[in-house]
Amino acid sequence: MKSTTVQSLTETFKLEVLAGASCMDREITRSKVHRPGLEFVGYFDFFPTKRVQVLGCKEINYLLTLSVEERKLHIGNIVKYHPPCFIVTTGQQEIPYLTLFCEEEGIPLLRTQETTTEIIAKIDTYLVKALAPELSIHGVCVNVSGIGVLLRGKSGIGKSETAHTLIRRGHRFVADDIVVLKKLGPATLLGTHNETTREFLALRSIGLINVVRQYGRRAFQDETRIVLDIELSPWRENSLNNELELEPKFTDYLGVQIPHIEIQLQPGRDVAGLIEAAANNWYLKQLGYSAVEEFMQRIENKQ
Template identity: 35%
Template structure:
């Protein structure tokens, strides 16, 4: 199961640690969702999602403030007995000393943010969904082409890295070469990133390793990119019938999500970079509601209909 250190969450979300006595590095968060513990504070613990990060806003905070010291202590003893990875106070709210002391005894860290509860929880869930999403690694190259994430796959040595380098020279941006880490952040969205060890590097056979960021500048790379289109390169087979219209989309599947896939045959003289650019722009047009293949099909049907009408008119004459 994927996990992330509470220390890393605190650094990313700029959280202040109100319990420095507790080491945040050793605490792992495994769920991308959060919980607001209003009902547990009121004494209802059934279905309590204790393994999630707990977020306290003004409502929960004001409820605790209305309690007597005895009631608050009893409530905290029950609440903090659960394996809570951490409690985050929003709106710069500070827990009282009783809350802090019991949290330290139970080993539950308390953190604080200045941000409003709703905006903070939305941003935290979005970020955790990316970091804790199901992940696989595939062999390929991921490039941002006109804002479309194009994953180029194929057998080793077929020309994926060379195509990516040409795209970079034409102003597009590299995400990763050789190994693509794909994360499923939703039922429709796949996000690709580079492993830290190979980030910004391209391997070119006969030359070696090339640092794209150093050669072409920071504008030639990006950290992450949604995967919108897959281009699978394959050796040209003269006996195979290739799709020349594209009326029906072909798909490939990663982590249960389907992605549009084009099989591109390779032979000497074909400019892979231009093909990738055309495929990306065409895919973008389809998302905007225009399908060139469908337009051609419609024109052909209209032409045939006009021809039939003309023939019928001639027969009547």
């Protein structure tokens, strides 16, 4: 099971550490945060103990209405489950009792100036990505007119050169050589780099180039949703036909089915242009348009 740490969460969102500074290496293994409202009133049947616990104004104000003894009881009942950490929102100050409990139990107590709604949305998004199942594959990832494309093929087939052509046409580069795929949902696959190769593109006969330095910030993006899997392969005589519509094919990555297209290479073929056409065609299909259906309709209308 993938995990991240409280330290990483704290650094990402610049959270203030109020207690438990020596326990920042505690693991986070669940992707959704939790507000322990019901637990403060004694209902623990469905308490998600492995989630980050967020304390907003409602939770803190409720605790302040309790007597000292009641407050100790309610907080103690939650702290004993040792969740990864507690985050107090909106910069709330009247929480010395929480600091004491968390320090004693070795649970990080963190604080943010952001509102409860804002920080929950941000942390949930961060944890979904950080804890997502992932797979590293050999290939190139580009964003063509807002559409994430994975380019695959044997080493030396021309993936990086094709990506370079697409960059010069105004599209965006994501990753070269090693593409990290993350499954964010049943039908959502994210493509990104592995940090080490970030912004770098390797071109045979030229060497390593920094895409951002050469073509500007707009030529690069950190990640993109993958919706097309395009395989570049050597030309094979008499293997391509001018069919009106090809039978759909798919590639499975982490249980997500991605439409697959094979493009055979031959001198003179505008491979980058074909990739642009494939991306635009996919987009039109999402809008419900089919060129084949329109073509057949025209033929029927003439009969």
